[in-house]
Amino acid sequence: AQSVTQPDIHITVSEGASLELRCNYSYGATPYLFWYVQSPGQGLQLLLKYFSGDTLVQGIKGFEAEFKRSQSSFNLRKPSVHWSDAAEYFCAVGGGATNKLIFGTGTLLAVQP
Amino acid sequence: KAGVTQTPRYLIKTRGQQVTLSCSPISGHRSVSWYQQTPGQGLQFLFEYFSETQRNKGNFPGRFSGRQFSNSRSEMNVSTLELGDSALYLCASSRDSGYEQYFGPGTRLTVT
Numbered sequence: 510a511q512s513v514t515q516p517d518i519h520i521t522v523s524e525g526a527s528l529e530l531r532c533n534y535s536y537g538a539t540p541y542l543f544w545y546v547q548s549p550g551q552g553l554q555l556l557l558k559y560f561s562g563d564t565l566v567q568g569i570k571g572f573e574a575e576f577k578r579s580q581s582s583f584n585l586r587k588p589s590v591h592w593s594d595a596a597e598y599f600c601a602v603g604g605g606a607t608n609k610l611i612f613g614t615g616t617l618l619a620v621q622p
Numbered sequence: 623k624a625g626v627t628q629t630p631r632y633l634i635k636t637r638g639q640q641v642t643l644s645c646s647p648i649s650g651h652r653s654v655s656w657y658q659q660t661p662g663q664g665l666q667f668l669f670e671y672f673s674e675t676q677r678n679k680g681n682f683p684g685r686f687s688g689r690q691f692s693n694s695r696s697e698m699n700v701s702t703l704e705l706g707d708s709a710l711y712l713c714a715s716s717r718d719s720g721y722e723q724y725f726g727p728g729t730r731l732t733v734t
């Protein structure tokens with residue numbers, strides 16, 4: 510079955526600390542992987558994507574993610590979190606032949622001053 | 623480039639009524655997908671339209687339908703509204719399959 514697991518529902522980090530949000534996926538074909546961020550009452554903003562090639566991808570706002578096929582993971586990282594990063598983060602998987610995205614349940618990030 | 627726009631942003635309807643939501647994709651994007659977001663079920667794919675044809679469909683009842691026009695703008699319709707249809711409905715556009723999708727701000731539908 511196709512699925513995305515984000516094991517952490519809620520994470521709190523201090524401003525300036527590093528961040529890693531976990532994402533594991535199950536997908537029968539070659540996965541296309543995405544991280545989106547959602548602020549309250551807003552739509553989803555694309556942070557970064559992985560289609561193929563270099564397994565470490567850079568995104569906007571200083572985020573990066575690493576694709577590990579052997580672990581079926583696509584974890585999101587940021588070396589130093591800013592208060593404005595507080596939001597909900599969604600990992601999603603799709604395929605090259607379809608625009609149907611399967612989303613994880615999201616991780617709500619709180620940033621302490 | 624202008625982003626994905628959705629109208630209206632907020633909507634309140636009564637159970638049993640029907641509703642139509644609109645989405646204008648990014649210029650040049652021919653694929654429009656719709657998603658439902660609720661606290662209980664999360665983000666779920668409704669359907670995708672490409673060149674005025676439904677190309678993919680999620681697991682929703684027939685009360686949920688959509689269409690796409692020749693200018694790629696899309697509408698989704700929900701008939702016989704139920705309380706459980708209260709949700710944020712998100713539209714996303716992309717150039718085609720295999721490209722990233724960009725989301726609009728959503729339409730918040732409340733069914734009373």
